[in-house]
Amino acid sequence: MKLGVCYYPEHWPKQRWVEDAQHMQRIGIEYVRIGEFSWSTIEPKSGELHWEWLDECLDVLHAHGLKVILGTPTATPPKWLVDRHPSMLATDEQGRVRGFGSRRHYTFSSLEYREECHRIVTIMAERYGQHPAVVSWQTDNEYGCHDTILSYGETDLTAFRLWLSDKYGTVDALNKAWGNVFWSMDYRSFDEIELPNLTVTEANPSHRLDFQRCCSDQVVAFNKLQVDILRQYSAGRDLVHNYMGFFTAFDHHKVGQDLDVASWDTYPLGFLDQESIYRNEEKQTYLRVGHPDFGAFHHDLYRGCGKGRLWIMEQQPGPVNWAPHNPTPADGAVRLWTWEAFSHGAEMVSYFRWRQAPFGQEQMHAGLLRPDAKEAEAAQEAVQVAKEINMLSAAMEMDKDELMSLPSSGKVALMFDYDACWSLDIQPQSRAYRYLFWCYRIYEAMRELGLSVDIISSHASLDMYELLVLPAQAHISSDLENRLHAYKGILLAGPRTGSKTDSYQIPENLAPGPLSTLLPLKVERVDALPEHTQPAVSGRWGKGNLKHWHEQISTELPCLLKDDSGNPVLMGSERHFYLGSCLDNDLLKTSLAKLAEKAELPTYYLPDGIRVRERGDVIFVFNYGVRSISFEPEGAELVVGNKNITTAGVAIWKKLKDQRKHIKK
Amino acid sequence: MKLGVCYYPEHWPKQRWVEDAQHMQRIGIEYVRIGEFSWSTIEPKSGELHWEWLDECLDVLHAHGLKVILGTPTATPPKWLVDRHPSMLATDEQGRVRGFGSRRHYTFSSLEYREECHRIVTIMAERYGQHPAVVSWQTDNEYGCHDTILSYGETDLTAFRLWLSDKYGTVDALNKAWGNVFWSMDYRSFDEIELPNLTVTEANPSHRLDFQRCCSDQVVAFNKLQVDILRQYSAGRDLVHNYMGFFTAFDHHKVGQDLDVASWDTYPLGFLDQESIYRNEEKQTYLRVGHPDFGAFHHDLYRGCGKGRLWIMEQQPGPVNWAPHNPTPADGAVRLWTWEAFSHGAEMVSYFRWRQAPFGQEQMHAGLLRPDAKEAEAAQEAVQVAKEINMLSAAMEMDKDELMSLPSSGKVALMFDYDACWSLDIQPQSRAYRYLFWCYRIYEAMRELGLSVDIISSHASLDMYELLVLPAQAHISSDLENRLHAYKGILLAGPRTGSKTDSYQIPENLAPGPLSTLLPLKVERVDALPEHTQPAVSGRWGKGNLKHWHEQISTELPCLLKDDSGNPVLMGSERHFYLGSCLDNDLLKTSLAKLAEKAELPTYYLPDGIRVRERGDVIFVFNYGVRSISFEPEGAELVVGNKNITTAGVAIWKKLKDQRKHIKK
Amino acid sequence: MKLGVCYYPEHWPKQRWVEDAQHMQRIGIEYVRIGEFSWSTIEPKSGELHWEWLDECLDVLHAHGLKVILGTPTATPPKWLVDRHPSMLATDEQGRVRGFGSRRHYTFSSLEYREECHRIVTIMAERYGQHPAVVSWQTDNEYGCHDTILSYGETDLTAFRLWLSDKYGTVDALNKAWGNVFWSMDYRSFDEIELPNLTVTEANPSHRLDFQRCCSDQVVAFNKLQVDILRQYSAGRDLVHNYMGFFTAFDHHKVGQDLDVASWDTYPLGFLDQESIYRNEEKQTYLRVGHPDFGAFHHDLYRGCGKGRLWIMEQQPGPVNWAPHNPTPADGAVRLWTWEAFSHGAEMVSYFRWRQAPFGQEQMHAGLLRPDAKEAEAAQEAVQVAKEINMLSAAMEMDKDELMSLPSSGKVALMFDYDACWSLDIQPQSRAYRYLFWCYRIYEAMRELGLSVDIISSHASLDMYELLVLPAQAHISSDLENRLHAYKGILLAGPRTGSKTDSYQIPENLAPGPLSTLLPLKVERVDALPEHTQPAVSGRWGKGNLKHWHEQISTELPCLLKDDSGNPVLMGSERHFYLGSCLDNDLLKTSLAKLAEKAELPTYYLPDGIRVRERGDVIFVFNYGVRSISFEPEGAELVVGNKNITTAGVAIWKKLKDQRKHIKK
Ligand SMILES: [Zn+2]
Ligand SMILES: [Zn+2]
Ligand SMILES: [Zn+2]
Known part of the structure; x- marks a missing residue:
């Protein structure tokens, strides 16, 4: 459990660097991410390379014992480069070229741009691959940010036709898979196929799904190109990319396969304010701490993408600038978020950014330091966390590296599948239904029951889980089908599971398709509801209401x-x-509690806003609620904090030795 | 009164066709519509024509006694054809070409595309014009669907300039008619005139109105081209097109003049959910049956467009896929909708579609059969209707063909004029006011009074009506003026009547313009209100509130x-x-009741959700409400159903012989 | 205090002109604005000039003693001219050319169009510069209407690069000022710089701000070109432009520097309905009179832009056509608005328009006459005002010209700065916060206290004010800093004051930047809130709530x-x-009252809807409220109206001689 920070030495006079490094040390920071937006400083003109500043900066950081995560600068190619390769620019769904002037001004499918990336990453990796300060490389920055996965230009069309040709071999196979006979959409050759934008009404959903898959594969290839170079010149360093919240436009599991660690950028307040997943009363209640399950959901999701290894690359340290409204965090919230991350398996939490920049697009985005180099509020919360890590280290009789390696997986698995997400969002049938939101609400309910959850891909091993939830696994591959048959725990499949073939068709035997041997039932008709109609539900397991989606089942x-x-x-x-319908949150929680009981997993109903997470023998208790609450796990002793936990408070407990097998699983 | 179904043999192996035909027979289906999206199957490459499958399919259907409505395939030209004539594609208001990948990818003004249509329709009509199975032809499919009437490309500009030149002769005449002096918009030649999109602020309303008229005329010409070929090769068959709900972008009366029957596509739940005409409480109350007047309004409107002859080409049989939310219909709703159509004069009701397709854009759209070929709920409701038609036939001592010809017109006429609709929507003056909505609410009020209404064009004969309502007849042609002077019944003209000249100018004597001899009044000023301000109204005829539109009259x-x-x-x-204002629904109903009384038309206040319609000597009673209600017309005996009518229930009564003159008119 | 009217002789047969002129005289009108949309009548073809109609019209008006404000016709270039210079068309933010067909179809940066303007204005000024009827020239019409300040075409890009080059000298200076290192946005030359639209995410705010400034400067130059010609040929005439309500896209103070008088177009009902600044209950309460401070705010703002001289060029006389809803004004409202304008210093109020046009875009826009040439309601209200001016003239023993020159400035100044407005709107940080709205609400609170306010530019002299409010003066220039130090009155600076440098960076010492010597404090962090969160505030000066913006200050x-x-x-x-936060309206009013008290300015809490304004020794009382109210200023005698003022009522009082020093300042 270590702390880090994102640092932009190119923004400041180099006279500041030593002072900055010393100050980082004082706070307790051990990792520093640098470089990812610095292309114009490295190469102000084509081929004119300036490494001296970066040499010097790395030496300063190294001299102060700081470990560097070095970013490849490919998220911000300079203007001269764009002017040489105008076709590298992306095109939006309306057909407009997305120009230079901010960042991420490229389409993943541009082979010209990939060559430039190959060039710059190679030179950089040659130069710094063995530098003693460099312990890790970050590829690019926030793939997909600003809606940059789908692009609709000539370059993208070429890539799509090639991808289709590779996948289907013959255009007749494609016509059949897509059901193109439906509206005389049959093609005679791959060269007749267009991108699915600007059609008169919606394009064939099979067409749309394949385009999404193709675009996602372009990201995988783009990332792999950098990974291969970095492996060659900088073997042994951790390769990482920083993902984003509530972002599903590419398959993170696939990108993650090529990397060593998954990281993500955690902005609890920005996302609360911005996202339509949250109800207005949630936005009001959690204004200054974020939604209680926002961080946790993504920690568990990305730990899965990282094959068990998780970093937080950017942790919100104060108000941000990019949400519709940007309030200040509650006192203690930065500490709360940091510990929440550690409790879910994060090895390292890095704050974004070191010092608030007085210029540019993010000048209203807080850092650990203010623009005037004084400490902002978050700096002292980081200091406190650093101290508390030491307290925990002492109490657990482990050093910080050992704490980093504490096991973090749970006994409950939630399957999250990007392909299913795209499939169901392409034709939601009810606007009130969205795959991601439904997964999130299931996760929330399980977490309110005190369960520790792994969020897994559809390719993950199921062996270690007592309870497995498939929220809406649209397509069941034969491999997954086999693993589900072999699975020994309790299985819950939710609405829309097995409702599509791999080609986006309805299975011949209707939903749940191949799962009907395991779950002998048939979805005869679907009742896709508006928000206002929530029919009553009752039975042996409780009563309440269904909403959004309602299957008629025999x-x-x-x-x-x-x-x-x-x-x-x-x-x-x-x-x-x-489960054939989405349920209201209370009935969903009750039902999941019954299933947990069947799985012999202990649960409890936590007070409003309280969350509990275990990692190894450590129990973390968090209060996101508006009131102070006294909460004490059984069979454990307090290490950090108090039994009485105020808003944004954290308490850390250590399991008593003889209790370690009995508590909560 | 007969049943039909829409069938896509090209979607299924031909081995299924016999089984399908037998199944249709068992259900009681007599009509089958086929072919309208099959161009790529008929002609997969340019000039390579495949008729064998269609030959065989027609033979199968004919062998099972099914009558075929054959669709021309011009709504879905194949990709190779589009690639040969890229200028055939439409251009949206933002200037973007609307590409291939779904359907309706053409602009009506494309002469190149018209030639291709001429070619394919000619070959098809030559081949099948005399086929014994073919009793009718449908031209194209749903003209205008997906907002395809107005197109803003080069082709459209050329057509518009030609149309203007034909209409005005000299550009000075146009300048005068449009009042182009207003903002120095005078033109020197027709070639200077542009389309009215992408202007800095709104274009001249006269310009916009003429463009709408021109585009509507392109549809008329496009349809006429096919009609002329079909008349030549397939004389004696009914020519028909399938219109849509709440769609006013072309003049359906003009298109209808060239056809034999009007048909439309009836989706009560999709439109309830989708349309802003309905208030939220209506959307909730009628979620599973549709609004009580949705079907009726369109039946009466399109019967008028069909010169008295009406078919339902597509009847919703279950959940659809294209509305924001797609709930299942109430049990019995499909039967309810079918009988509602028959009661308004439909000769035939055809369900859409035979079998739910497992692929393509509409894979979530229900059919009579499910994707797995089992019967969906609606199949048995169709069976029930087929049986009830026989019961009615027996009770009336008429065969089904005689039932088809039962008179269906009423004594009340509502004038619906597409040109008026365009005129008033171009400058609504209050966003709360819309022509179509106002017409619909008047219709609703009359129907709640139990009146049987004809919806007529401004060219229709007025002789047969006791009461005539002009909701908002913007322009009064001299022909209409003369007929109104000759009209002997009770006349009500609503707000905005006579407020525009044919050129979209204010009449010299102000509104109601030429009607001021008949209605000696002058509209001195208009008070166009927001939704929240609804001034009180009272007088001899009642009290309540006005809304949206409020004229100050001397x-x-x-x-x-x-x-x-x-x-x-x-x-x-x-x-x-x-009537100088829009009124709240209750006061509107009261006022119309007074007028009906003056016209000596009996009315009654029906319970919530109950509707009554007469056709010949048959009285139909429908319950769209949420409660069962007992309802018994006087002087009639029950033929189908019960006196107590449940939600979605239907009762059919036969007038007693000696009562036939006295009941309800 | 005189009345005027906007007249379009080219819309009517010249036989009407004499009758119109006589009728104007009868009403009491003395000024007539003509010509500003007449280019196609003046020059129907390139170089074919028709002056005879305008000669004749000016002679008719002159013969009837009417003074003419002659408009240059550059807001509506004819089609032939646009076709010769297609690059003169503006381009919208989405990259679409904004075509001919309405008005304002040009970009200010087009040198080709400026040449055409130079030509036509020169000919016109030569011809009429010395005409005895012409007392004033209006340049163009409503600069910026229909969002025409920012344009994104090639022409605009060229102008922007030139402007940047002039401003910065070297591109390195620009890179530094903009902080382009932030995301590798550094440029190598001015020719690399693009316009800030269609970027992937928001462009650099410094980039955006400079583009706004550049576009504003294009307006200044465009206007100056006409001014220079008019000064040359028509010396001694008042040069004026007509500004709009709630419009901030160019710097009106800069344009105003080159003119003699400021005028604006006053549409109280259209703006109430259209603008999001107004809450729904305000829209309902003031439906027929407009918001009580709408006119006043703009009168005071534009009087400042006019160096103390103010005209109303277009006064709403009845329902307009361009708002979402267009209700009729309350009886008396036109008179109310006219007197409100006079009370704030207007010399002349001109109604728009003389006669409602029966054609074109504004055919539903009322005039003093209806389309049938009968008087509309407003005509008699104008007659009444004309009479009341005479009553006031008699009571004050001044002629109308003397009344025109009555002093109108107050002792309170509100600083309104267009550059600050742009700066803060580019990155509002909370969507609930907008510079203009915040200024307006401060103004409203001061006016509810009965204060007479001057709205001044950041360059204005401060000497004459007892109280000065800087609502949110983002950048404090050193000149302003010096004047604030020298200022002797009471100063209130609001949130965000001093928060930006001239280059849109955060000041090194944080906000309030250079003002921290005058106001020893530091803004440490900003809490930018959503509408729903309004923290409590209390202290010696009262209690209430803050909202939208909340600074943490040491x-x-x-x-x-x-x-x-x-x-x-x-x-x-x-x-x-x-003041570090926006306050709720009550607490804002209380706080301003305390400050006024410190400034020894008398205040009072006016009843809801009542407003008071003094000009010289005249006290005007207005009732915008829904109830009649009795209101009597002390030490004054009634000249016009009654003590009891009905809705839309006006009372005019004359200060008693011995009271003139004591009342309200
Ligand atoms: Zn290249
Ligand atoms: Zn062609
Ligand atoms: Zn030119």
């Missing part, structure tokens, strides 16, 4: 919940359960 | 309703009445 | 208001005060 399985017409809503027996 | 006519300042709101005497 | 200054955490919200002592 089955012989025992019914645990039914709608008012007696239609099965939640059904199953023994180990396999199916 | 007149000597007796005032039946006034506003709080004593301004006349509803005025008139003897046979001629004028 | 200071030794006495705190007059604090937030719940004890943070200073309003602070200061003696003469200098700082």
Whole structure:
């Protein structure tokens, strides 16, 4: 458990660097990310390379014992480079070229731009691959930020036709897979196929899904190009990319396969304010701490993308600048977020940024230091965390590196699948339904029950889990089908599971398609509802309301919940359960508690705003609520904080030795 | 009264066709529409024509006694054809070409595309014009769907300049008619005139109106081209097109003049959810049955466009896929909608579609069969309707063809004029006011009074009506003026009537322009209100509120309703009445009841959700409400259903012989 | 105090002109504005000039003693001219050319178009510069209307690069000023710089601000070109332009420097309905009179732009056509608005328009006459005002020209700065915060206290004011800094004051930057809030809530208001005060009352909807409220109206001689 910070030496006179490095040390920072927006400083003109500043900066940081995560600068190619390769610019869905003047001004499919990236990354990796300060490389920055995955230009069209040709071999195979006969959309050759934008009405959903997959694969290839160079020149260093919150436009699991660690950029207040997933009362209640499950959800998701390894590359340290409104965090919130990350397996939490820049687009984005180089509020919260890590280290009799390696996985798995997300969002059938939101609300309910959850890909091993939830796994591959058959724990599949083939068609035997052997039922009709209509549900497992999505199902399985017409809503027996509707949050929680009980997983109903997470033998308690609450886990002793936890408060407990097997699993 | 279905044999292996035909027969289906999206199957490459499948399919259908409505495939030209004629693509208001990938990818003004249509329709009509299965042809499909009437490309500009030149002769005449002196918009030649999009602020409303008229005329010409070929090769068959709900972008009366029957595509739930005409509480109350007047309004409107002949080409049979939310219909709703159509004069009701396709854009759109070929809920409702038609046939001592010809017109006429609609929507003056919505609410009020209404064009004969309502007839042609003078019944003209000349100018004598001899009054000023301000109205005819539109009128006519300042709101005497404001629904109903009384038309206040419609000596009672209601017309005996009608229920009554003259008119 | 009207002789047969002139005289009109949209009548073809109609019209008007304000016709270049210079068209932010068909179809930066303007204005000025009827020239019409200040075409790019080159000299200076190192946005030459639209995410705010400044300067240059010609050929005539309401896209103070008088176009109902500044309950309450401070705010603002001289060029006389809803004014409202204008220093109020045109875009826009040439309601209100001017003239023993020159400035100044407006709107940080709205609400509060306010530029002299408010003066120039130090009155600076350098950077010493010597405090952090979160505020000066913007401040200054955490919200002592948050309207009013008290300015809490304004020794009382109210200033005698003032009522009082020094200042 270590602290880091994002640093832009090119923004400041080099006379400041030593002072900055000393100050970082004083705060307790050990990692520094640099370089990812510095291309115009490195190469102000084509081929005119300036490394002297970076040489010097790395030496200063190294001299102060700081470990460097060095970013490749490919998220911000300079103007001269763009002018030489105008076709590298992306094109938006309306057909407009997206120009220079901010950042991420390229399309992933541009081979010309990939060559330039190959060039600059190679030179950089040759130069610094063995530098003693460099312990890690970050590829590019926030792939997809500002809606940059889908691009609709000539370059993208060429890449798409090639991708389709590779996938289908013959255009007749494509016509059949897409069902192009439907509206005389049959193609005679791959060269007839267009991008799915600016059509008269929606393009074929199979067409749209393949385009999304193709664009996602361009990201994978773009990243892999850098990875291969870095592996060659800087073997042994951790390769990482920094993902974003609530972002699903490319397959993070695939990108993650080529890297060593997953990291993400954590902005709890910005996302609370910005995202439509949150209800207005949530936006009001959690204004200054963020939603209680925002950080946790993404920590668990990206730990899965990182094959178990997680960093926080950018941690919000104060008000940001990019949300519709940008309030200040509550006192203690930065500490709260930092510990929440550690509790979910983060090895390192890096604050963004060291010092607030007085210029440019993010001049209203806080840092650990203010523009006048004085400490902002968050600096002292970082100091406190650094001290508390030492307290925990002492109490656990582990050094910080050992703390970093504490196990963090849970016994419950939630399957999150990017391909399913795209599939269901392409045709949501009810605007009130969205894949990501539904997954998030299931996660929230499980976390309110005190469960520690792993969020896994559809390719992940299922062996270690007692309870497995497939929120809406649209397509069930035969590999997944086999693993589900072999799975020994409790399984819950949610609405829309198995409702699509790999080609975006309805399975011949209707949903749940291949899962109907495991779950003997048939989805006969779908009732896709507006927000205002929430039919009543009741049965052996409780009562409440369904919403958004409502399947009419025929089955012989025992019914645990039914709608008012007696239609099965939640059904199953023994180990396999199916839920045909989205449920209100309370009934969802009740139902998940029953399943956890079947899985012999202890649960408890936490007070409003309280969350608990275990990592190894450490129990973390967090208060996101508006009131102070006294909360004490059984069989544990206090290491950090108090039993009474104020708003934004944290308490850290150590399990008593003889209790370690009995508490909560 | 017969049933039909829309069928896509090209989507299924031909081995299924016999089974499908047999199944249709079992359900009681007699008509089958096919072909309208099949161009790429007919002609997969330029000039390479494949008729064998269609030959065989027609033979199968014919062998099973099914009558075929054959669609020309011009709504979905294949990709190779589009690539040969790129200028055939439409251009949206923002100047973007609307590409291939869905359907309706052409602009009506493209002469190149018209030639291709001429070619394919000619070959098809030559081949099948005399086929014994073919009883009817449908031209294209849903003209205008996906906002395809107005197009802003080079082709359209050329057509517009030609159209203007034909209309005005000299550009000076155009300058005068449009009032181009207003902002120095005078043109020196027709070639200077541009399309009215992408102007700095709104273009001249006369310019916009003429462009809408021109685009509408392109549709008429496009349709006429196909009609002429079909008349030549397939004389005696009914020519038909399928119109859409709440769609006013071309003049359906003009298109209808060239056809034999009008048909439309009836989706009560999709439109309820989608349209802003409906208030939120209506969307909630009628979620699963549709608004009580949605079907009826369009049946009466399109029967008028069809010169008295009406078919339903596509009847919603379950959830659809294209509305923001897509709930399942109530049990019985499909039967309800079918009978509602018959009660308004439909000869035939055809369900869309036979079998839900597992692929393509509409894969979530229900059919009579599910994707797995099992019957969906609606199939049995169709069976029930087929049986009930036989019951009615027996009770009336008429065969089904005689039932088809039962008279369906009413004694009340509502004038609906596409040109008026365009005129008033171009400058609504209050966003709360829309022509279509106002017409619909008048219709609703009349229907709640149990009146049977004809919706007529401004060219229709008025002789047969006791009561005539002009909701907002913007321009009064001299022909209409003459017919109104000759009209002997009760006349109500609504706000904005006579407020524009044919050139979109204010009449010299102000509104109601030429009608001021019939209605001696002058509209001195207009008060165009936001939704929140609804001034009080009262007078001899009741009290309530006006809304949206409020004219200040000087007149000597007796005032039946006034506003709080004593301004006349509803005025008139003897046979001629004028309403200067939109009224709240209750006061509107009261006022129309008074007028019906003057016209000696019996009315009654129906319970919430109950509707009644007569056709010949048959009385149909429908329940769209949420509660069961007992309802019994006087002097009639029950033929189908019960006196107590549940939600989505239907009861059919036969007038007793001696009552036939006395009931309800 | 005189009346005028806007007249379009080219719309009517010249046979009407004499009758119109006579009718104007009868009403009491003395000024007539003509010509500003008449280019196509003057020059129907290139070089074919038709002056005879204008000669004749000017002679008719002159013969009837009417004074003419002659408009240059450059807001509506004819089609033939646009076709010769297609590059003169503007380009919108989405990159689409904004075509011919309405008005204002040019970009200010087009040198080709400026040449055409030079030509036509020169010919016109030569011809009419010495005409006895012509007393004034209006340049163009409503600069910026329909969002025409910012344009994104090639022409604009060329102008921008030149402007930047002039400003910065070297591109390195620009890189430094903009902080382009931030995201590798450094440029190698001015020719690399693009316009700040269609970037992937927001462009650098310094880039955006300079583009806004450049576009504003194009307007200044465009106007100056005409001014120079008019000064040459028509010396001694008043040069004027007509500005608009709530429009801030160019620097009106700069344009105003080159003119003699400022005028603006006053549409109280259209703006109430259209603008998001107004809350829904305000839109409802003031539906027919407009918001009580709408006219006043702009009168005071534009009087400042006019160096003390103000005309109303277009006064709403009835319903307009361009707002979402267009209600009729209350009886008396036109008179109310006219007198409100006079009370704030207007010399002349001109109604728009003489006669409602029956054609073109504005055919639903009322005039003094209806389309049928009968008087509309407003005509008699104009007659009444003309009579009341005479009553006032008699009572004051001054002729109308003397009334015109009555002093109108107040003792309170509100600084309104276009550059600050742009700066803060480019990065509002909270969507709930907008510079213009905040200025308006401060103005409203001061006016509810009965204060007479001057709205001044940041370059204006401060000497004459007892109280000066800087609502949010983003950048403090050294000149302003010096004048503030020299200022002897009470100063209040609001949130965001001094928060930016001239280059849009955060000052090295943080906000309030250079003002920290005058106001010893530091803004340490900003809490930018959503609408729903309004923290409590209390202290010696009252209690209430803050909203939208909330600064965390360190200071030794006495705190007059604090937030719940004890943070200073309003602070200061003696003469200098700082407010770190936006306050709710009541607390804002209370606080301003305290400051006025310190400035020894008498205030009173006016009843809802009542407003008072003094000009010289005349006291004007207005009632915008929904109820009649009795209101009587002390020490004054009634000249016009009654003590009891109905809705839309006006009372005019004359100060008693011995009271003139004592009342209200
Ligand atoms: Zn290149
Ligand atoms: Zn061609
Ligand atoms: Zn030119």
